[in-house]
Amino acid sequence: GQQVMQIPQYQHVQEGEDFTTYCNSSTTLSNIQWYKQRPGGHPVFLIQLVKSGEVKKQKRLTFQFGEAKKNSSLHITATQTTDVGTYFCAGANTGNQFYFGTGTSLTVIP
Amino acid sequence: DTGVSQDPRHKITKRGQNVTFRCDPISEHNRLYWYRQTLGQGPEFLTYFQNEAQLEKSRLLSDRFSAERPKGSFSTLEIQRTEQGDSAMYLCASSLAGTALRNTEAFFGQGTRLTVV
Numbered sequence: 001g002q003q004v005m006q007i008p009q010y011q012h013v014q015e016g017e018d019f020t021t022y023c024n025s026s027t028t029l030s031n032i033q034w035y036k037q038r039p040g041g042h043p044v045f046l047i048q049l050v051k052s053g054e055v056k057k058q059k060r061l062t063f064q065f066g067e068a069k070k071n072s073s074l075h076i077t078a079t080q081t082t083d084v085g086t087y088f089c090a091g092a093n094t095g096n097q098f099y100f101g102t103g104t105s106l107t108v109i110p
Numbered sequence: 111d112t113g114v115s116q117d118p119r120h121k122i123t124k125r126g127q128n129v130t131f132r133c134d135p136i137s138e139h140n141r142l143y144w145y146r147q148t149l150g151q152g153p154e155f156l157t158y159f160q161n162e163a164q165l166e167k168s169r170l171l172s173d174r175f176s177a178e179r180p181k182g183s184f185s186t187l188e189i190q191r192t193e194q195g196d197s198a199m200y201l202c203a204s205s206l207a208g209t210a211l212r213n214t215e216a217f218f219g220q221g222t223r224l225t226v227v
Contacts, residue, residue, distance in 0.1 A: 006152075033216070042201060042218040043153060088152050097166055098143070098216065100152035 004091045006101035014109050019076040021104035023089035031092050032065055032072045037103075038085040046074075079108045114219035116202050122225045123192055130188045131222045135204030142185050143216060144177055145201040153201055159185060160207060192226045199223050 003026040013019050023032070031050045035043035047056055049065035049072060056063045062075045072089055086105045090098040115134045123129050135142050140161050145153035156175065157167045161182040170176070174192075179185040189196055200223075203216040 004152075042220055043203075045215040045217070048215070090153075097155055097158060097169075099155055100145070103150075103152045 004089060004099050004101040006087075006089060006104050008104055009102065010105045010107070012107045012109060013079050015081060016078050019079050019083070019106055021074050021087050021089075021106075023072045023074075023091070023101050025070045025091045027070070027093065029069050029091040029093065032069075033090045033092070033098065034063060034072075034074055035088045035090060035100075036085050037088065041085075043088060043100075076106075079106070081108050081110055084108050114202055114204050114217050116200075116219035116222050118222055119220060120223045120225075122227060125192060125194060125226055127192055128188065128190045129192055129224060130186050131200055131202075131224075133185045133187070133202030133204075133219060135183070135185070135202070136217055137183075138206070139204035139217070140182065140207050141205045141214075141216075142179055143203040143205075144185070144187050145203065146171070147199045147201055147221070156187075189224075192224075194226045197224055197226045 006023050033048045034046040036046055037043045047063050052069050053067045054065040060077045064073045074087055076083055086103045088103045089101040092098050117132045121129055143158040144156040146156055147153045155169050157170055157177050159179040162179050174190045177187045199221045201218055201221045203218045205216040206214045208214045
């Protein structure tokens, strides 16, 4: 079955440092979404990538979709304490079912 | 309607009992998803509906799990003969239908935390 892995599982950074999480799928995806889950909260949608090689930016966040549509990354520039949480990628096949990655838990040290 | 609501928020049950959870999606959303999330893991896809049709249920964890969306609005997830391993957060999400290549944003509810003792 489809598997979506993320690395690293945990990341501790000093406030102001950059952060990157990587997502890899065992199969080619039709599209990929990214979500953020704060401690004790529920996943909140960040963005969707559809096209091969697509890059999208949201303020300090940069999202990339690989050329083969099997991997993706999220990069945060100059982290802030408000960035704390777990970041999940969720890959979709043509069946419109989303399979979440294992998540990367980000801790920002003030 | 301000979002996806789930009821109850917490459920403690004895092993062997049946439990049912309810999800009310955003009213204009025709897709509804159920996920299970355990501590430190990502949401695990269980099943989804488009309107009242259950389009994928092979990922339901066992035949003790079943879901319905009888009128294409609210949905229920039932677990029969609960086991301690069923303890988890059960999340519901809803979205508008997308296309074959582009899905739409999924909005998650707060979840129902199940504890089986």
